[in-house]
Amino acid sequence: MVASTATTRTRIVRIGNSQGIRxxxxxxxxxxxxxxxxxxIQADQLIxxxxxxxxxxxxxxxxxxxxFEDDTLLDENSPSLSDWDEDEWTW
Incomplete structure (x- = not known):
């Protein structure tokens, strides 16, 4: 996205009990x-x-x-999948 230096004016309008801008x-x-x-709010500016x-x-x-092959299990001693994992679980 390229920053633009164009400015646009708008008015603060009443919206119910609040105020807003269009x-x-x-x-x-x-x-x-x-x-x-x-x-x-940053230094007199609304972001x-x-x-x-x-x-x-x-x-x-x-x-x-x-x-990057950086998605392996960290726990080398983790149990392998059980029969229930293989047969019953929906992956």
């Missing part, structure tokens, strides 16, 4: 923002970022582990 659709699309977001689901990148990390 973010233009092109900005939301450019940033990939939707649903729940996280707000942070808005996507909320990332817990474990969202685990699949990619597991794939990388497999590519």
């Amino acid at each position: 973010i233009p659709k092109p900005i939301l699309e450019q940033l990939g923002l939707s649903g729940e977001v996280e707000l942070e 808005i970022r996507s909320v990332q689901a817990p474990r969202h990148s685990w699949a990619d990390q597991f794939q990388q582990m497999a590519e």
Whole structure:
């Protein structure tokens, strides 16, 4: 994503007992923002970022582990699969 230096003005509007801002659709699309977001205040600035689901990148990390053959059991003495594991368990 390339940072943009263009600015857009918007108004703070009343929303029920609160106040909010309307973010233009092109900005939301450019940033990939939707649903729940996280707000942070940093030195007089409001930072808005996507909320990332817990474990969202685990699949990619597991794939990388497999590519580097770093996905073996750490316990060399672990028991092998039992008959129940082989016959009854759905993998």
